[in-house]
Amino acid sequence: MVEIILRNVDFAYVKDPVLRSIDLQINKGEFVSLIGPNGSGKTTLLKLVAGLLKPTRGTVLVRGMEPGRMRKRQLARIVGFVTEDLNPIYPFQVKQIVLTGRLPYKSSFFASWDELDFQKVKEALAKVDALEYLDRYFGQLSAGEKKRVSIARILAQDTPILLFDEPTAHLDPGHAVEVLEIMKKLHDEGRTILTAFHEINFAVRLSDRIVMMKEGKIFAEGKAEKVLTKENLEQVYNTRFRLVNDPSTGLPYVIY
Amino acid sequence: MKLGKWLALVTVFVVLVLLCLSVGSVKVDFADVLRALFDQTSKHRSIVWGLRLPRVLMGLIAGASLASVGAAFQGLLRNPLVDPYLLGVSSGASFGAVLSIYLATVSGFQFLYRLPTLSFAFAMIASLVAIVLAKKDGIIPIVELVLSGVMVSVLFSSATITLLMLLRRNITHAYVWLFGSLSGMTWNDLLSPFVFFLLFFWASLGLSQQLNAMAIGEVQAKISGVNTEFVKLIVYSLGSLAAASVVSKTGVIGFVGLITPHMARKLFGSDHKVLLVSSALIGAILLCVCDAIARVIVSPSEMPIGVVTAFVGVPVMLVLLKKGENHG
Numbered sequence: 001m002v003e004i005i006l007r008n009v010d011f012a013y014v015k016d017p018v019l020r021s022i023d024l025q026i027n028k029g030e031f032v033s034l035i036g037p038n039g040s041g042k043t044t045l046l047k048l049v050a051g052l053l054k055p056t057r058g059t060v061l062v063r064g065m066e067p068g069r070m071r072k073r074q075l076a077r078i079v080g081f082v083t084e085d086l087n088p089i090y091p092f093q094v095k096q097i098v099l100t101g102r103l104p105y106k107s108s109f110f111a112s113w114d115e116l117d118f119q120k121v122k123e124a125l126a127k128v129d130a131l132e133y134l135d136r137y138f139g140q141l142s143a144g145e146k147k148r149v150s151i152a153r154i155l156a157q158d159t160p161i162l163l164f165d166e167p168t169a170h171l172d173p174g175h176a177v178e179v180l181e182i183m184k185k186l187h188d189e190g191r192t193i194l195t196a197f198h199e200i201n202f203a204v205r206l207s208d209r210i211v212m213m214k215e216g217k218i219f220a221e222g223k224a225e226k227v228l229t230k231e232n233l234e235q236v237y238n239t240r241f242r243l244v245n246d247p248s249t250g251l252p253y254v255i256y
Numbered sequence: 257m258k259l260g261k262w263l264a265l266v267t268v269f270v271v272l273v274l275l276c277l278s279v280g281s282v283k284v285d286f287a288d289v290l291r292a293l294f295d296q297t298s299k300h301r302s303i304v305w306g307l308r309l310p311r312v313l314m315g316l317i318a319g320a321s322l323a324s325v326g327a328a329f330q331g332l333l334r335n336p337l338v339d340p341y342l343l344g345v346s347s348g349a350s351f352g353a354v355l356s357i358y359l360a361t362v363s364g365f366q367f368l369y370r371l372p373t374l375s376f377a378f379a380m381i382a383s384l385v386a387i388v389l390a391k392k393d394g395i396i397p398i399v400e401l402v403l404s405g406v407m408v409s410v411l412f413s414s415a416t417i418t419l420l421m422l423l424r425r426n427i428t429h430a431y432v433w434l435f436g437s438l439s440g441m442t443w444n445d446l447l448s449p450f451v452f453f454l455l456f457f458w459a460s461l462g463l464s465q466q467l468n469a470m471a472i473g474e475v476q477a478k479i480s481g482v483n484t485e486f487v488k489l490i491v492y493s494l495g496s497l498a499a500a501s502v503v504s505k506t507g508v509i510g511f512v513g514l515i516t517p518h519m520a521r522k523l524f525g526s527d528h529k530v531l532l533v534s535s536a537l538i539g540a541i542l543l544c545v546c547d548a549i550a551r552v553i554v555s556p557s558e559m560p561i562g563v564v565t566a567f568v569g570v571p572v573m574l575v576l577l578k579k580g581e582n583h584g
Contacts, residue, residue: 077481087475090521100480109462
């Protein structure tokens with residue numbers, strides 16, 4: 001079953017297009033990674049699927065409906081989006097932050113939390129191994145802990161489709177691997193995952209399919225071993241690469 | 257712990273209201289205040305019921321209104337320096353007030369240019385212009401809104417100064433208004449600030465979880481299905497309406513709307529469901545006490561209330577900042 005369709009999509013913030021003629025289909029339960037240099041349009045593509053932007057031309061469909069035209073709460077029950085780091089300006093406790101992920105299931109006036117909401121918040125925090133932070137203040141957590149809480153907020157939203165924008169950015173290797181393991185667990189549960197990665201080897205490790213982008217277009221797409229050739233990488237990133245075979249997985253490993 | 261704080265706050269509230277009713281140029285002790293409130297034949301009835309109670313109630317309404325609007329605006333804009341006058345309400349109201357004094361002086365027909373009406377009208381015009389100027393493709397971007405609010409404020413302030421230059425004779429009257437005061441409040445003055453406060457308070461409490469999501473991040477709120485533009489429109493328009501209805505009666509009272517939400521956050525946390533209530537209570541207490549001080553300290557004359565709120569509020573806030581826990 002197809003979950004996400006982008007058909008001949010263009011997008012421009014002002015005049016110059018950021019995305020051009022994008023055609024992409026993502027099936028239910030698939031793990032798809034977007035890679036490409038800064039400014040290649042990965043985040044914009046994610047925002048279109050999340051309904052935060054509307055295409056200038058073409059069609060974006062999530063489960064057959066246009067995100068930009070869907071009721072916001074309806075969309076929020078289908079698509080969850082882990083964006084850049086959360087930065088609440090006032091002191092909020094972790095549970096208060098994760099609870100906002102339950103808003104799509106609440107009345108839009110005088111929303112109040114019930115037992116199910118608190119249960120979902122605890123489940124979400126447990127899934128990212130952060131239940132112990134429930135009553136802590138968000139500002140007191142480390143970068144890795146904050147990232148896990150921001151994932152928990154979206155997990156509390158309980159959506160079948162999850163989008164991630166650079167989920168391992170600013171994390172040390174240990175914390176980055178923790179986040180990758182969480183993403184793998186979510187994929188194993190049957191969720192559809194579309195994520196942007198800077199670290200190419202992370203994409204290789206988790207993805208069913210890799211979409212390589214350059215200057216707002218899809219440059220190559222398919223299995224890691226097909227997309228990640230020396231020629232493709234050097235053309236897209238404008239730098240020299242070395243490719244080896246990772247004996248433990250049999251997949252390509254990129255050195256730069 | 258929290259319950260204890262709430263009980264303390266409510267107790268302080270009741271005691272201070274009684275205290276505010278008892279102080280003034282004629283001192284009335286607590287027992288006589290209570291007697292005057294419930295016994296129509298009491299000898300202090302006219303002072304307590306006719307003069308002080310409407311004034312104290314206006315202080316409570318204005319404090320609650322300005323502080324809760326400030327709390328909601330600060331959350332919505334994710335900006336701790338925002339106050340209820342963000343959209344030009346105070347400068348619009350000032351212009352309307354000075355214009356009313358000017359027109360009455362020039363024409364001699366006081367009743368044609370009622371000060372609160374013109375002041376309220378211009379406060380609403382100012383905030384409406386600020387919103388319309390900021391609006392782009394159906395959304396109200398935060399930076400544009402802050403900028404258009406500043407521009408509208410500067411424009412109306414300049415127009416006010418021009419009128420003050422032309423006024424000359426009645427300039428004291430205008431200055432007294434511009435500094436803000438609760439003197440001369442009657443029961444009739446209370447109705448519109450009270451109704452608009454209730455309307456704003458009810459709507460913003462209803463949207464308190466959405467306000468939490470927006471204080472965490474506007475994009476995050478959108479991702480969680482919040483109709484952010486709807487929340488902004490309701491909170492900005494009802495908040496400006498509440499602030500305008502206060503300012504048009506009392507003049508510009510600064511500081512309460514800016515600093516009270518921070519005190520409330522330090523004491524009761526950032527959850528807007530709690531923050532709106534605690535800000536309203538603390539704002540009401542602060543303004544009521546400051547008005548009592550304003551009446552007594554240079555009696556029989558009065559200090560501008562905005563000056564007293566700063567003298568009282570700044571030390572309290574500094575103590576809270578020093579003593580509060582660090583939440584990162």
